[in-house]
Amino acid sequence: MLHTVNKSPFQNSALENCLRVAQKGDVILLLEDGVYAASAGTARSSLIEQAVKQHTVYAIDADLKARGLGNLIKDVRVASYGDFVDLVEQHPVHAWL
Amino acid sequence: MAATGKKVMVTVRKAPHGSIYVQESIEVMFIFATYDMDLSVVFMDDGVLALHPGQDTKGLGIKGFMASLGALVDWEVTKVYVDRQSLKERNIAEDAIISIGKDEETDAPIRPKVLDSAEIAAMMAVQHSLVSF
Amino acid sequence: MKLSVLVLEGPYNHEASDSAYNFIQAALAKGHTIRGIFFYDDGVYNATKLMDPPQDERHISKRWSELGAKGIDMIVCVAAAKRRGITNEVLVPNIRISGLGQLASMIDEADRLVTFGD
Numbered sequence: 001m002l003h004t005v006n007k008s009p010f011q012n013s014a015l016e017n018c019l020r021v022a023q024k025g026d027v028i029l030l031l032e033d034g035v036y037a038a039s040a041g042t043a044r045s046s047l048i049e050q051a052v053k054q055h056t057v058y059a060i061d062a063d064l065k066a067r068g069l070g071n072l073i074k075d076v077r078v079a080s081y082g083d084f085v086d087l088v089e090q091h092p093v094h095a096w097l
Numbered sequence: 098m099a100a101t102g103k104k105v106m107v108t109v110r111k112a113p114h115g116s117i118y119v120q121e122s123i124e125v126m127f128i129f130a131t132y133d134m135d136l137s138v139v140f141m142d143d144g145v146l147a148l149h150p151g152q153d154t155k156g157l158g159i160k161g162f163m164a165s166l167g168a169l170v171d172w173e174v175t176k177v178y179v180d181r182q183s184l185k186e187r188n189i190a191e192d193a194i195i196s197i198g199k200d201e202e203t204d205a206p207i208r209p210k211v212l213d214s215a216e217i218a219a220m221m222a223v224q225h226s227l228v229s230f
Numbered sequence: 231m232k233l234s235v236l237v238l239e240g241p242y243n244h245e246a247s248d249s250a251y252n253f254i255q256a257a258l259a260k261g262h263t264i265r266g267i268f269f270y271d272d273g274v275y276n277a278t279k280l281m282d283p284p285q286d287e288r289h290i291s292k293r294w295s296e297l298g299a300k301g302i303d304m305i306v307c308v309a310a311a312k313r314r315g316i317t318n319e320v321l322v323p324n325i326r327i328s329g330l331g332q333l334a335s336m337i338d339e340a341d342r343l344v345t346f347g348d
Contacts, residue, residue, distance in 0.1 A: 006245075006348075017110070017142045020214055021141075023219075033245075063245075080256070081252045082256040082259065084256065086260075088233065088257075088344055089231045089341075092222075092224055092225065092226065093227065093342065093343075093344055094221060095229045096229070097229050097238070097347045102338065121271050121309075121310060125330055128330035128333075128334065131331075132331065132334040132338070134334065226337045226343035227343070228337070230238070
C-alpha cells in the first residue's frame with residue numbers, strides 16, 4: 001500500500017500517525033509540506049531515519065526544490081510526479097491529510 | 098443494500114467543529130451506503146473526537162451532525178470502526194463513545210467497534226479505494 | 231490504468247489543487263485514463279470562473295477547464311457547492327455540478343482513487 005503525507009512533521013502528527021499504522025513493506029510518499037520530514041539533521045529526522053528501515057520512502061522532487069531542500073536523509077528517494085503515478089499504479093493509496 | 102461491490106474505506110482523522118471535514122465525511126458515508134460498495138468507516142487520530150460523548154454545538158450556532166452520526170446504522174453504514182490508541186491518547190473511554198444506532202431487537206446502543214492499529218492496517222491493505230478526511 | 235482524483239481543498243490557499251493537477255498531467259503523459267475528477271469540501275472553489283489572478287500567475291479554474299475540454303469528467307459536489315455559493319452560473323466550462331453518487335461511480339469505475347486535500 002502507498003501512504004501519502006503532506007504535513008510538516010514540526011506542526012502536525014500526520015507522519016507519526018501514518019508510520020504507526022503502515023505495515024512493513026508499505027511505501028511512504030512525502031509531498032507538499034510533508035517533504036520537510038525528509039531533511040537530514042533536524043529535530044524530526046529520526047521519524048524518517050527509522051521509517052526507511054521498514055518502508056521505501058519517496059519525496060516529491062518539485063516540492064523539495066520549491067522549499068530549497070537538498071540535504072536529505074540517506075535512503076530517501078526523490079520522486080517526480082511521474083514516479084508518483086507509477087507508485088499509484090502499483091498500490092492502493094491512503095492520503096494522511 | 099447488500100455489500101457486494103468494491104471495498105471502499107472512509108477514514109476520518111480530523112477533529113469535529115473546528116472545520117467541516119467530519120460533517121462532510123458523514124454526508125459521503127450516507128450517500129456511499131446507497132451504492133453497491135462494501136463500505137467501511139474508520140475514525141482515527143483526531144477523528145475519534147467526533148465520537149466524544151456530550152457534544153453540544155448549540156452555543157456555536159451550528160446545527161452539528163450528532164443526529165447524523167447517531168443514525169449511521171439506520172442508513173446502513175454498519176462497518177464503523179475506531180482506533181483504540183487514538184481513544185486512549187485522548188482519554189476517551191471505549192464504552193463512553195457515542196452510539197451510531199440501536200439494536201433492533203434489544204434496543205441496546207451500537208457503538209463503533211474498537212480496533213488495534215494492526216487490525217486497521219490489515220483492513221486498509223485490502224481496500225479497492227480509500228477516501229480520507 | 232484508470233484513475234479518479236478527489237480534490238478537497240480550495241485553490242491558492244493550499245497546494246492540494248496544484249499537486250492534483252501535476253499528478254494528473256503526469257498520469258496523462260504516461261497514457262493513463264482519468265475516469266473523473268471530483269471536487270468536494272472547499273475543493274468546489276476550484277471551479278469558479280470568477281477567479282481572476284494576476285496575469286503572470288497560474289489560473290487554476292482555467293487549467294481545470296482545459297482538462298475538462300479533453301473529455302475528462304469533472305464534477306463539483308452539489309451539496310458542498312450550495313453551501314459555498316458555487317452555482318452553474320459561476321462555473322468554468324467543462325465542469326458540472328452533480329451529487330456525491332458521481333464520486334461513488336468514479337471510485338467504482340476506476341482502478342485507483344487518489345485524494346488531495348489539507
